[in-house]
Amino acid sequence: MNEYYSNIKIPDDIEGELSTLIFKGANEKATHLISFSTKSSESLAEFKESLSGPDWDIYSAELLKNIESEYAFAGNETFSIFINDGLPEHTIFQAWTYKVKDVTNFTNAFKKLLKTIQPHGFMGIGDVVHGSDGENVWIFKTYADLSQTFEFGTKNDIEKTAYV
Numbered sequence: 001m002n003e004y005y006s007n008i009k010i011p012d013d014i015e016g017e018l019s020t021l022i023f024k025g026a027n028e029k030a031t032h033l034i035s036f037s038t039k040s041s042e043s044l045a046e047f048k049e050s051l052s053g054p055d056w057d058i059y060s061a062e063l064l065k066n067i068e069s070e071y072a073f074a075g076n077e078t079f080s081i082f083i084n085d086g087l088p089e090h091t092i093f094q095a096w097t098y099k100v101k102d103v104t105n106f107t108n109a110f111k112k113l114l115k116t117i118q119p120h121g122f123m124g125i126g127d128v129v130h131g132s133d134g135e136n137v138w139i140f141k142t143y144a145d146l147s148q149t150f151e152f153g154t155k156n157d158i159e160k161t162a163y164v
Helices: 002-006 041-050 054-064 103-117 146-151 157-162
Strands: 015-020 032-037 074-083 092-098 121-130 137-143
Touching: 032 041, 074 103, 103 121, 103 137
Parallel strands: none
Antiparallel strands: 015 032, 074 121, 092 137, 121 137
């Protein structure tokens, strides 16, 4: 992976990352996540279109030898916050996808929740654009270290009411 991505032109506004999925649902088969993000849909589309040709074919063939299954989805962030907690870079994350009937009310409830629990790091919500099994909303949360992932959740009765 490093060899391939180090030798191609990736636009300056695109961030790429390979992450290990530490926490996942019982039905999730994936162990790693390759993600690319940018605020520019045009830049991301151009980058995605550039992933072609003989070098891409060789890279993909080698990568697929080590993949049992793959899953991809794309989405747009609709709301997020980042609370700087003074800790090192937040490199651990969790992501959840949901099938939501009333996205507006769900998003508003999420915003209310974030005002109540004040999570450290990045936490956001967005719309799944394509690539899901019917899920239409995603939530993403970052952590500075593994112990933070175990500490996340309600800490008192006031925070518990935010989930109702």
